[in-house]
Amino acid sequence: MSQISRGLEDVLIKTTSLTFIDGIHGVLRYRGYDINDLVEHSSYEELIYLMLYGELPSQKQLSELKAKINESYDVPEQVINIIYSLPRNCDVIGIMESAFGIMASIYNPKWDRTKDRDVAIGIIAKTATVTANAFRAKEGLKPKIPRPSSSYSRSFLEASFDKEVSDIEAKVMDSALILYTDHEVPASTTAGLVASSTLSDMYSCIVAALAALKGPLHGGAAEEAFKQFVEIGSPEKVEEWFKTNIIEGKKRLMGFGHRVYKTYDPRAKIFKRLADELTKNNKEGRRYFEIAERLEKLGVDTFSPKGIYPNTDFYSGIVFYSLGFPIYMYTALFALARTLGWLAHFIEYVEEQHRLIRPRALYIGPEYKEYVPIDKR
Template identity: 65%
Template sequence: MSEISKGLENVFIKATSLTYVDGEEGVLRYEGYDINDLVNHCSFEEVIHLMLYGDLPTKEKLAEVKNRLNQSYSVPSSVIRIMEDLPHNAEAISMMETAFGGLSCFYGVPWDKAKNKERAIEIIAKAATVTANVYRIKEGLKPRIPDPSDSYVESFLEATFSRRPSEKEIAAMNAALILYTDHEVPASTTAALVASSTLSDMYSCIVAALAALKGPLHGGAAEAAYQQFKEIEEPDNVEKWFNEKVIAGKKRLMGFGHRVYKTYDPRSKIFKNYAMKLANGENRKYLDIAIKLEELGLKEFSKRGIYPNVDFYSGIVFSSLGFPDYMFTPLFALARTLGWLAHIIEYVEEQHRLIRPRALYIGPEKRDYIPLDVRQ
């Protein structure tokens, strides 16, 4: 009898040069570059070039990436109107799905190896516009197209909040985008790959990825982790909450554990550092809660290979930047758009084959038809 790998665990569906993950040692690299070096030294635009073209850009190539981004923020007004016509209490990711479905109607052209990567940069620009306007529309603000600037992050934040971000905010958002750019082939990337294997257009592949990301077992973890800090309310409540909820088996400790990492997720340490730099007011309190909760979680779970993951501290960073918690998953999607595009381009251009798995039949053997009138 054939074996089934539930959840496709440890099934390799493609070869990649994009992202290397060592779950035992806690290593994450994009195209060979350690995630810490990229966060500490690179702009998101440099990582865009790295993921699409295979290396960090020269000054001239970086200028080309920035120029194409600056030329591509605009979206058809009808797409914005569609977003405005959606219920303001709609899920943010659903609004993004709708927007990208609309963009597919305008820009969903066939694959073209000579143009795929340039088009990917254009999609990344439009993703900033869509994400900024999910926030603005849900908050009752007038939609706005990002203005060209020397920084993708600055253009995005300024369009979102109608104010110039501080250098500290730009640095934190830049780091967040790099940290969430890619992580091999989780559910959303796999969904995008399945769509791309049919040669569906790139915008439609993003819709497929968003549909997978929307599920609470994938994209909602940062929001869930942040909600648990809110539920605990005060640092003095952490130990009691942990014992009564987590140890008693009533709740999972959100932001802990990962399918791949059996040690610290390296992204979690970086997000913790930015949370410590940015947090103030309520988020300062939530940071104190998170630190205490991390200590208890490590004592209880580290011996089983369960450690903080990327989502444990990221919500504190996003909230400190001014985003409500419903925006945490869209921000994940904004960053991961680059990873989705890089993977589908790599697959279609280098390894293309229609993804068509099989299902193992476990139903009854052949049965004879029985007329309706004589069935018992």
């Protein structure tokens, strides 16, 4: 049994030049660039180029990338049809799985290092279309394909909502996409890597990753964290709620703790700043932000001696709420951002270190049992 690593904790399954994490000091870098610098100075399109090609783009390279994205928002008619034919109470990630399953059947692209990155860029564009229309279908709105604009984030938000998107909303969405882009090999990335190791097409690998992300122990954390704020209701009730539910009730404080980080998640610090900025003129959003701030202080005072601090999901829900998205969309927005990270890992694995992922299990059943015919049992 000493050979077993439950949850594959700290088991290395690949090398990567994509993402560096220092869980002790709270450092996150993509391709060597600190997450704070990328959020402050870069755009999501620049990050797409960085993750897929290894370097930040020149202006010409960035323009060419944007053109490829703008040409790729359209999806097959069958995809829109399936999204709008499903009941409105369907889970959004389930809707996305269905959409990508259809595209896997229609496109079924083979691995080809001369085309892989173009396929990935097309998938990233189509993910915006699928995510926006999954939301619109659940809200009873008509289909809407993203249109070229100043940024991927603006195009996505304008396709989601029938309203003009402000510069700050577009910038915050851009920052959220950057923050959620990648985090090494969590459950969803690992699931997609297993699929990619069989040389399954990239669309099918996204389906595998979505299936893992759908679980409440992975992608649903932002939704659960925000539900806490809704349940508390007002800043004045935080202390009583914390005492009753967390201290005495022994419930888990959602949005706190991380398998890798033993200090404050650097993404959480940025999401807190974004939430603060976005809620200054949003009364309801501000109430949730103030609840979160008080809850954070109690959580840190209580759990920091154990190395448990806020993670990226603690404040992200407030950001998504302030942008206009309901709770049921938070995991889908996580998927929208993480699609880039998934694809970059799939390409890196297949092109550089491909080997079929085939682990073993330690057998603990009976050594031998004599078969007894059914008439003698």
